[in-house]
Amino acid sequence: xxxxxxxxxxxxxxxxxxxxxxxxxxxxxxxxxxxxxxxxxxxxxxxxxxxxxxxxxxxxxxxxxxxxxxxxxxxxxxxxxxxxxxxxxxxxxxxxxxxxxxxxxxxxxxxxxxxxxxxxxxxxxxxxxxxxxxxxxxxxxxxxxxxxxxxxxxxxxxxxxxxxxxxxxxxxxxxxxxxxxxxxxxxxxxxxxxxxxxxxxxxxxxxxxxxxxxxxxxxxxxxxxxxxxxxxxxxxxxxxxxxxxxxxxxxxxxxxxxxxxxxxxxxxxxxxxxxxxxxxxxxxxxxxxxxxxxxxxxxxxxxxxxxxxxxxxxxxxxxxxxxxxxxxxxxxxxxxxxxxxxxxxxxxxxxxxxxxxxxxxxxxxxxxxxxxxxxxxxxxxxxxxxxxxxxxxxxxxxxxxxxxxxxxxxxxxxxxxxxxxxxxx
Ligand code: C5P
Numbered sequence: 001x002x003x004x005x006x007x008x009x010x011x012x013x014x015x016x017x018x019x020x021x022x023x024x025x026x027x028x029x030x031x032x033x034x035x036x037x038x039x040x041x042x043x044x045x046x047x048x049x050x051x052x053x054x055x056x057x058x059x060x061x062x063x064x065x066x067x068x069x070x071x072x073x074x075x076x077x078x079x080x081x082x083x084x085x086x087x088x089x090x091x092x093x094x095x096x097x098x099x100x101x102x103x104x105x106x107x108x109x110x111x112x113x114x115x116x117x118x119x120x121x122x123x124x125x126x127x128x129x130x131x132x133x134x135x136x137x138x139x140x141x142x143x144x145x146x147x148x149x150x151x152x153x154x155x156x157x158x159x160x161x162x163x164x165x166x167x168x169x170x171x172x173x174x175x176x177x178x179x180x181x182x183x184x185x186x187x188x189x190x191x192x193x194x195x196x197x198x199x200x201x202x203x204x205x206x207x208x209x210x211x212x213x214x215x216x217x218x219x220x221x222x223x224x225x226x227x228x229x230x231x232x233x234x235x236x237x238x239x240x241x242x243x244x245x246x247x248x249x250x251x252x253x254x255x256x257x258x259x260x261x262x263x264x265x266x267x268x269x270x271x272x273x274x275x276x277x278x279x280x281x282x283x284x285x286x287x288x289x290x291x292x293x294x295x296x297x298x299x300x301x302x303x304x305x306x307x308x309x310x311x312x313x314x315x316x317x318x319x320x321x322x323x324x325x326x327x328x329x330x331x332x333x334x335x336x337x338x339x340x341x342x343x344x345x346x347x348x349x350x351x352x353x354x355x356x357x358x359x360x361x362x363x364x365x366x367x368x369x370x371x372x373x374x375x376x377x378x379x380x381x382x383x384x385x386x387x388x389x390x391x392x393x394x395x396x397x398x399x400x401x402x403x404x405x406x407x408x409x410x411x412x413x414x415x416x417x418x419x420x421x422x423x424x425x
Contacts, residue, residue: 002030004178007080007112009105010050012040014155015087015121015164019045022086022167023053029171032056034080038105040089057070059104073104077112082177085109087121087164090132097135100231106207114356117145117177121171124160147173155287206250208419212289214341215243215268216330218260218295220276224322225307234297235383236260238347241409242293243268249413253287258296261383276327283330290423291343291416294331294367302327334408342423343368343416348392349375349382355390355397362392368419369393369414391415 006026010019023033024217035050042060051058061074077083085092085105092105096118101107109116118139126132127149142145148165217239223228236257243255244265253268256279264270271282276298283292284402301324311320331346346367348358351374358372370392375382388402393413400411 001026001175001178003032004030004082005032005034005080006174007034007036007077007083007114008054009036009038009083009085009092009106009108010041010045011038011087011089011092011105011121012043013087013089013121013164014044014075015119016044016316018164018167019086020053022163023050024171025171026167026174027053027055030364031174034059034076036060036076036105036108038092038103040091041105061104062170067331073107074111077108078114080112080114082174083109083114084119084170084174085116086119086170086224088118089120090122090126090129090135093118093120093132093135093139097138097142107332115143115145115177117147117170117173119147119165119173120162121164122149122162123154124158124162127160127162140290141187145173146341172282188417207421208246208413209250211251211291211420212254212414213246213290214254214283214286214292215239215246216256216258216279216283216292216294216298217243217264218258219297220279220299220327221274222276222299222302222327223274223306224303225309225311227310229301230301230303231259232297232299233253233382234258235262237262237383237385238387238409239293239295240265241405242295242412245316245406245409245413246293246416251290251413254289254295256282256286258298261269275299276330280328280330280333283334287339287341289341290420291345292334292341293345293416294334295347295371296330297349298330299327301325329365331367332365340366343419345369345371345412345416348372349378355392358390358392369415372406 010016026033033054034056035054037047037058037060047058047060061156082103095106096109101110116334147170149161150163150165151161151377152163153159165331218236219232221232223229240262243253246255247268255264255268256271257264273279273282304323304325344367346365348361348370350357354372354374358370362370372390372392373381373387386402387408389408390397390399
């Protein structure tokens with residue numbers, strides 16, 4: 001944990017007396033702690049205690065931060081590797097679950113883009129109250145990690161569930177969250193924490209579990225000689241995002257990729273190819289599949305007379321004549337093959353009359369859907385982070401807003417899951 005940074009929000013509960021010990025343990029592990037004390041928290045522990053133990057300023061006021069100019073609340077909320085709330089009171093949980101941001105702590109929790117781990121602490125009846133349990137469920141769904149609460153004697157004299165987890169247990173939960181060993185963070189890594197110590201958000205629904213999807217991606221390289229080739233500007237970003245989104249919905253993905261500039265996703269079967277012919281062979285080998293998404297920008301032609309040695313200028317001033325032949329159209333082939341997956345999705349990168357061309361392409365290539373986009377250079381789509389697509393199905397054309405490629409991929413994966421919903425496995 002050495003060198004990791006934690007933003008620690010301290011809520012107003014008697015359990016705040018354990019928070020200085022938590023800071024001490026974290027500091028011992030080499031973790032940098034930035035404390036944030038709520039107004040109620042300051043009734044139980046002083047900013048001075050927290051800042052002295054953390055050896056860092058303790059923030060208490062939203063408006064101080066805006067004055068400070070050195071670090072605004074947005075920056076503060078994102079500078080950490082993990083945000084921890086200890087103790088997380090019933091009130092703080094309610095604020096988090098409902099999106100209130102009326103003081104520094106709750107504002108940071110809304111503004112952060114990091115994982116949040118909370119250690120609830122409250123009276124057993126407050127914990128058991130349907131409102132708190134509802135908030136707990138909402139937070140679990142939102143991806144918030146929990147450590148505790150434990151069962152035991154309470155400061156108020158009652159006994160039950162609601163005690164804040166011990167500082168040591170919180171440190172272990174932080175270690176797990178930082179090491180990303182929680183199944184919710186990695187999708188598969190082993191759970192290192194005692195299972196009862198952490199409530200892990202439920203696994204997202206996996207409607208594509210048991211489905212096999214082939215995704216082609218990236219450009220192809222068609223050799224001219226051993227060192228030269230014909231290529232295109234495809235980065236492979238959209239294909240990789242689609243493979244990731246399908247994987248996250250539970251699909252087994254065969255990712256057939258040309259020499260792309262973005263890395264292939266983790267936890268998919270990666271089959272690297274160079275040429276269109278190799279891509280077709282790899283797709284054929286990967287069959288059968290429930291769906292195929294052909295996102296690759298396959299070169300339409302290859303050189304028939306590719307030299308087996310590096311071509312040289314012959315002094316005549318005449319360039320070599322390259323003879324070209326059409327490459328196999330992988331999409332059209334799979335769209336008409338007897339082993340055709342139930343759902344075949346093609347792409348159409350066009351520069352003019354996008355919908356008309358793509359609609360014709362859908363029929364010609366025998367695919368169910370075409371994801372059409374305008375790749376005119378002024379759109380910045382090819383090689384860029386965003387995409388503006390029109391989905392063409394047998395029901396017509398549906399234009400999506402301009403979205404990050406990841407979001408286009410998630411929407412497409414959802415649609416694929418819906419389309420396969422009733423298909424036999
Ligand atoms: O004909 P066009 O290249 O515009 O078609 C684009 C669609 O066809 C994409 O889905 C692409 O992956 C696929 N395609 C293919 N094999 C080719 C050419 C295109 O699979 N040789």
